[in-house]
Amino acid sequence: MLPTELLMFRVKGGLVEPRRLKATTANLRLAESVIAAFEANLGKRRAELDEELRQLEAGRTDFKVLRGMAHLLTNSCATFEAGGDIEPSTVREKVFGLAQTHPPSRHRRTLVLEQAAAALSTERSLTPEDIGELLYSDLPDQQRMVTFDPPEPKELVERFNLAQAQGMLYRAYALVITARRNEPARYKQLLKYTKFFGLMVTVEGDPNYGFTLTMDGPTSLFSSTTRYGLAMAKFLPALLHVTKWDLTATLKPRKDLEWVDKSEEEWRFELTSEDEYVSHYKPPEEHDSALEAGFADRFAKLDTPWVLEREVDLVPVPGGVIIPDFRLVHPDGRNVLVEIVGYWRPEYLRKKFALLRKSGRTDVIVCVSERLNLEKAGVDPSDFDERLIWFKGVLNPKDVLGLAERLTGSS
Structure with missing residues (x-):
């Protein structure tokens, strides 16, 4: 998302309208230029990227758009890290400690960096220049861009528009x-x-x-x-x-x-x-599990007037909402909900049955795998007996249809 200072909008009669870019040639070229600046600075310090972006921004009246695009790329497409194999804090500790042992002189910095390089060289030999670069490499403007996954210019324009709406x-x-x-x-x-x-x-x-x-x-x-x-x-x-x-x-x-x-x-x-x-x-994903996907595939092969709909119902309950896996609808207007319980974790089972009970709905068919140990989970499904289907391995859609007919009768 964007920081508040990069949000652009107007207010008319109390209605807020965010700035929105069209995918014009000019806007796409701007997005392309910002993306190219990031690509050109892969492996370089963030300070160098910032300088190139400032040059791109010079003289532009839409500088906030450029800054917004750069902000989105920085936070969602690029990774910045401190360079080197040694923690900068370790380098600073060594350098500052050595500096205290040398009296002030024009050669002091060189001597300290040389001694620090010799002391910190382990797997590879470090130079005084390496130590100078590592000293503050964890500061934001000294971190290097190590990865960049560039979006297409049109994607960046779309992301900018969404970020303005989010703001x-x-x-x-x-x-x-x-x-x-x-x-x-x-x-x-x-x-x-x-x-x-x-x-x-x-x-x-x-x-x-x-x-x-x-x-x-x-x-x-x-x-x-x-x-x-x-x-x-x-x-x-x-x-x-x-x-x-x-x-x-x-x-x-x-x-x-x-x-x-x-x-x-x-x-x-x-x-x-x-x-x-x-x-x-x-x-x-269309289905949460292979169990639900398999049930839907087998149902599609049946010759029945009932229609199977996927997750089209929200059932409010105190303290939550249930979204049944399926809804069965008959052309004459009858309908029932179908909930498949195949997940085994005790906390999940207790919460699932508690919500079903709180809903007070009597039009929910509950299908439970025989592999689940409800007793061990502390779940008593006895009050769902008339609407309960136990299944082993796969859930037979004919069993569900049979129970749907019994529950709803004929209109």
Whole structure:
């Protein structure tokens, strides 16, 4: 992401609009120039890269764009390390210790570096020049670029645009997302990232019309920090993998800027899946496990009017959300949810059954592998008896369909 000083936006009627670059020839050439500067400085000190970037920036009115691109490349595509096989702190300790034994003279530095080189030479012979370079090589501007994975110029422009949008959320204290019916596995990734970034989520809605996810925290808790807003900003690239959604964020205004309307008590930032921002997060796999993938493949070979849908439902429960693995839908409107429990860790099993119990839902078929020792895990599945399927090895979709028919009857 970008530091606050590199964010560019305007505010119209309380609505925040971040700066967004088009993939024009000029912008792509700028991105190409910044990338080329990094490539040319591979193996060199960061101070040399910074100097080349300053030369690129000279006379440009869009210097903030150049700095933003350089910041993103520095933090996501390049690796900087102190050079040499010896820790700079070790070199400094030796040099400073030797310096105390020599009276001030014009030859003092040379003598100290020569003696330090002789004392520190182990696997290879060090020169006084080597010692001079190692002395402060751990300082940021003296570190060398050891790796650089260059993006395409268009990718850098896209990353810059996303970083500007993320920056709008730094001061967010409430976020409302309307996620409509989506492709498989998208909801699960969405909830995974809300948990990973510590966001508190309230879920309402249904799979046919979509879900509303509200993420907020008492403003009194977040009035003096941007930590929650930063979490929302980090969450945004995950949201981009959801296929249809709208987002509205409530922000604290930047009263430190001279050009803003000081009378505004809050700002809004709005975004939709139609805005075509591009995520750099890895897209989710369609299936979480071979067990689920195998069940879906076997179901596809059956001649049945029932349709198997992948992770299209969010089931709110106190203290969490369940995303059942599948939803079975009949053309006459009947439907049931299917949860496959094949993971063995006791903590996972206890949490899974606790959430299923808290949900109060009676339309969830629970499929459990016989290899799991529920008793040892402290799990009693007896209250799921009418909706429980035990399977050994592979889950037979005919067993699931049979139970679905018994649970729902015919319309």
